[in-house]
Amino acid sequence: MGIAQRTMKLFILGLFINKADNWSDWRIPGVLQALSAAYLIVSVADWGLSRRPGRSFSQNHVSKFVGWHFVFGVIPLILVNLLITFTLPVPGFPTGYIGPGGLADGGEYRNCTGGAHLYVDSLVFEIQHLLQTPTCQQRYKTGPYDPEGLLNWLMVATTAYAGYLQGALFMIIQELSTTPAAEVQNRHTRHLVVCGSGLVLLSVLGGGLWVFPSGPWIPLNKNLWSLSYVLLSSGLAAWLLALLVKLIDGAESVKWSGAVCVAVGRNSISIYVMVLYPSVVFRVTGTSVASANLSFALRIARSVSTLCPICANTSERWRRSAPF
Secondary structure, three states: OHHHHHHHHHHHHHHHHOOOOOHHHOOOOOHHHHHHHHHHHHHHHHHHHOOOOOOOOOHHHHHHHHHHHHHHHHHHHHHHHHHHHHHOOEOOEOOOOOOOOOOHHHHOOOOOOOOHHHHHHHHHOOHHHOOOOOOOHHHHOOOOOOOOOHHHHHHHHHHHHHHHHHHHHHHHHHHHOOOOHHHHHHHHHHHHHHHHHHHHHHHHHHOOOOOOOOOOOOOOOOOOOOHHHHHHHHHHHHHHHHHHHHHHHOOOOOOOOOHHHHHHHHOHHHHHHHHHHHHHHHHHHOOOOOOHHHHHHHHHHHHHHHHHHHHHHHHHHHHHHOOO
């Protein structure tokens, strides 16, 4: 029940942020909607594939844990996305097209931005419920396209899955280890660096990023949440996490409390909503943000909205750690 409730809360909150004048053109997909789908998928996988309470891990269980999640979690998400993207026939356009459409390719595929991505979203949500002003529109004069569409939800879930497995393996390493804490920290740092390197290498090789001059098989594209983009961003995130582990849990000479990271991590959704809330208010009230004064005020409001939760949580951590 808790999984379903949190999923619905995130989805409804995302719909609120997408506020439109009426339902006929209300954007249904969105960032929080994609996160809600990712949370649902990974949470159900954790519930169904992970250990039950009272069971402790052994070395043999670790390989089974990783194997089950890859076979029944990560790989199906990737395969479904790739199969639909590259094999689904799209009426009037070549199968497997993932270009921007519009003026690209001599205007031959003007209304086929993202290929199967746009086609699936049009069938499920209808075209008027998608983002009407995608980032590629200014350059290529395209029509509607949603970078947080249905197929992209699968790859957002894959990215979340990568983070889930890193965190789960960290806890397993701690549970199995009989060595001092410093050695556990060093082992986890090495694990993150190796995993990050593997993901980056897979992105380069699997996406064909080394293919010149014809271009990669699967280009780095955030709007498509392409496989190469997911692998590369997950690998870079693993490297960054390794650095933070070293800074926060490392030797005394470089040790850092990580208070800001804790504050952002605990309030990430709140910060995201507060940053967008001024824009939502202007949109709901029908106020234009075109003027320079309103645009400047909007930037200030977003900055304050971001800093307030961080400062509040950081000061609370300092207060608790104070010796008096």
